[in-house]
Amino acid sequence: MSETEIKVPNIGDFKDVEVIEVLVTEGQSIKKNDALITIESDKSSVEIPSNLEGKIKNLKIKVGDKVSEGDLILTIDDSEVKKEEIKEKPEIEKESKNIEVIKPEIQEKTFSKNNISDISSASPKARKFARELGVDINQVAGSQKDGRVIEDDIKKFVSSNSKNNVVVKDSKPDKIKNEFEHSDFGEIEIKDIPRVKKLSSKYLTNSWTTIPHVTNHDEADITEMESFRSSLTDMYTGEKIKITPLAFIIKALVASLKKFPSFNSSIDEIETGKMTLKKYYHIGIAVDTPNGLMVPKIRNANNKKISLISKELKEVSELCRNLKIDKKELFGGSMTITSLGGIGGSFFTPIINYPEVAILGVGRSEKKQIFMNGKFQTRTLLPISLSYDHRIIDGAEAARFNNDLKENLGKNFAYKLAV
DSSP states (O other): OOEEEEEOOOOTTOOSEEEEEEOOOTTOEEOTTOEEEEEEOSSOEEEEEOSSOEEEEEEOOOTTOEEOTTOEEEEEEOHHHHHHHHHHOHHHHHHHTTSOOOOOOOOSOOOOOOSOTTSOOBOHHHHHHHHHHTOOGGGSOOOSGGGOBOHHHHHHHHHHHHHTTOOOOOOOOOOOOOSSOGGGGSOOOOOOOOHHHHHHHHHHHHHHHHSOEEEEEEEEEOHHHHHHHHHOBOTTTOOBOOOOHHHHHHHHHHHHHHHOGGGSEEOSOGGGTOOEEOSSOOEEEOEEETTEEEOOEETTGGGSOHHHHHHHHHHHHHHHHTTOSOGGGGSOOSEEEEEOTTTOOOOOOOOOOTTBSEEEEEOOOEEEEEEETTEEEEEEEEEEEEEEETTTOOHHHHHHHHHHHHHHTSTTHHHHHHO
């Protein structure tokens, strides 16, 4: 029995590249130019073909291995092939003993389909595309010559499976491997991620990857609103009534949502071409807790006075901090407000609370000199950052929404809210 080694040929400057596919199995017969493995660098994917033919005896490589030029891929039994060659060309065989086998340099291209019955023929680009979608390429019918699979075949396969409610296996994005352990640089501590943050992470990731975010930044003049808020007193006791500015912002936001109904909507699947317009006004409030961010809802804020909203804000915030909030209260919102006013900061880019289509970020108010009515005046300005889903809301509509919200927070609206 004659056993011959097949090694990784010249692959240019690539070193320690990862094997992402093994296209053959032990005991299988292969021919010259049959693809053996697929390797992938940070720039491209390349199939490594066989330069010999025979029956695979030992497979020396697996998916995930790192290879360089000269590494052993497999060994083959080529005794039967040599017998045939001796019968047909005995003189050439004798001369070939002194001839060195020249291994071909691999270029990034497509090789001919191998004779593996259970492995589809496809280019490295198509294979990578299938992996990114979580598709088993062996299940895809190829439309090209000899059943070769291309990207369009994979798209049709996914579309067909979606229509037939077939679930394609989950695919996680490739992770960048850290070349060094954190401990290599100094003392560290390993801690568990809080449960609330772990639960919310998938919603945040889904929102950021699904929704095309755009953020408009502006400033609202709340001078009269703040003056009115600080003047509120109990008519019986004469004591000052403390109402958080957030309660006024909620009422102002509800008024704008009534005028711009597309902001009070949801998109479950953009492919259906339909959106859900909500007739209720449940405003989500981002609450900072020791366990992570939670977003309870102030239900039917359109029907509540500012004093009741302010009271409910304190109650739901306390329930969140003590992890006693009902899970149901974290869902079914119209739009969310996230405020950094109590901490500090001005403008930022809040992430939309999916499946909502907009979120209002509020910074800390600041007194500034503004030129009004022919002179400079000291005014209290509130930084606002409106993030919106660009699939439904365009920039012009967002600007109009911000302008309306600013008017609602202005000098006339605050008095109406308290009635």
